[in-house]
Amino acid sequence: MSRKIGMWLYQNSGGDKIENKIIKKLKEREIETLSGLNLRDALAKNGHILHNKTKLDKLDLFFSYNAGEQTQYQMFLYQALSRVIPMINSYESFSLTEDKFQTSFLLRNHGVATPDFKLCHRDDGEQLRAIIKKWDKLVYKPTDGWGGVGLTKIENEATLDTLLPFLNQMDLRFFYVEKFLKYDNTDFRVDIVDGKFVSCYGRKASGTDWRTNVTSGGSVFLREPTDEVVELAIKASKVCGTDIAGVDIIYDLEKEQHVVIEVNGIPAFATPEQEKMGLDFNKKKIDLIVEMIDRKTKK
Numbered sequence: 122m123s124r125k126i127g128m129w130l131y132q133n134s135g136g137d138k139i140e141n142k143i144i145k146k147l148k149e150r151e152i153e154t155l156s157g158l159n160l161r162d163a164l165a166k167n168g169h170i171l172h173n174k175t176k177l178d179k180l181d182l183f184f185s186y187n188a189g190e191q192t193q194y195q196m197f198l199y200q201a202l203s204r205v206i207p208m209i210n211s212y213e214s215f216s217l218t219e220d221k222f223q224t225s226f227l228l229r230n231h232g233v234a235t236p237d238f239k240l241c242h243r244d245d246g247e248q249l250r251a252i253i254k255k256w257d258k259l260v261y262k263p264t265d266g267w268g269g270v271g272l273t274k275i276e277n278e279a280t281l282d283t284l285l286p287f288l289n290q291m292d293l294r295f296f297y298v299e300k301f302l303k304y305d306n307t308d309f310r311v312d313i314v315d316g317k318f319v320s321c322y323g324r325k326a327s328g329t330d331w332r333t334n335v336t337s338g339g340s341v342f343l344r345e346p347t348d349e350v351v352e353l354a355i356k357a358s359k360v361c362g363t364d365i366a367g368v369d370i371i372y373d374l375e376k377e378q379h380v381v382i383e384v385n386g387i388p389a390f391a392t393p394e395q396e397k398m399g400l401d402f403n404k405k406k407i408d409l410i411v412e413m414i415d416r417k418t419k420k
């Protein structure tokens with residue numbers, strides 16, 4: 122076989138079975154796959170990136186799909202490798218989606234609706250005071266967080282006053298805050314592969330939390346998207362340059378529009394439990410990924 126790609130895909134929650142299906146379908150197209158290539162175990166030597174005896178820079182493509190937090194070392198090699206061979210996602214778009222401020226900024230700059238946000242210098246706490254007067258409620262977000270962790274709702278100036286000294290102690294470089302939107306505590310997760318709509322499902326926050334994340338007690342449910350939601354997700358993915366994206370969307374009751382909350386560069390396949398619930402998009406997603414890899418590696 123003349124084409125060979127590298128792959129690193131999560132193994133939990135049914136990931137191992139998904140990986141096997143992708144490898145099989147690629148083989149049918151005469152594309153060979155080396156799997157389990159964690160950049161943690163690679164090293165750069167002169168002009169090459171080596172994983173055991175394999176020169177990763179000689180592969181036709183690298184498919185990186187492991188949502189566990191990547192260390193600076195892995196990201197560093199990801200960046201270097203992405204300069205010399207095609208990667209899904211490219212380093213540029215993957216690192217973009219890892220940062221909520223950079224993503225929201227780019228989206229808004231391209232006319233994609235997001236919650237209003239502000240980034241200010243850590244010494245500029247006065248900005249936050251001014252803005253809470255205007256916005257009423259804020260969400261403080263760590264720009265590199267996930268799973269709803271660290272998100273803090275600030276409901277009034279008194280909360281801000283208690284929080285600011287604490288945030289200052291944490292040696293942050295900046296504050297990223299969003300207007301807290303009135304919404305129905307549900308969201309849409311829309312998967313886009315290669316610019317095409319794959320699937321949509323919803324998540325609903327538990328009665329006691331305002332966050333829809335499953336890790337914050339939220340639950341997944343079947344949900345049909347409107348055309349508007351699908352178009353918004355496709356546009357967000359395009360602006361971010363992602364080959365694969367999971368776009369999180371909520372409906373802003375005040376402005377009466379859908380807004381993009383977040384773009385995920387490694388959106389999970391449906392787990393075996395979710396498949397039993399009726400989330401049946403894995404095959405379509407696998408097929409679109411295989412098709413895209415085939416196209417990107419055509420010689």
Ligand SMILES: Nc1ncnc2c1ncn2[C@@H]1O[C@H](COP(=O)(O)OP(=O)(O)O)[C@@H](O)[C@H]1O
Nearest residue numbers: 236266267268269270299300301302332333383
């Ligand atoms: N500006 C906001 N207003 C209201 N709720 C929000 C806002 N931003 C996020 N949320 C809620 O918090 C959840 C987590 O936010 P998100 O930005 O996606 O961070 P994470 O990466 O931790 O999932 C969202 O799914 C949504 O339910």
Ligand SMILES: [Mg+2]
Nearest residue numbers: 268269369383
């Ligand atoms: Mg999220």
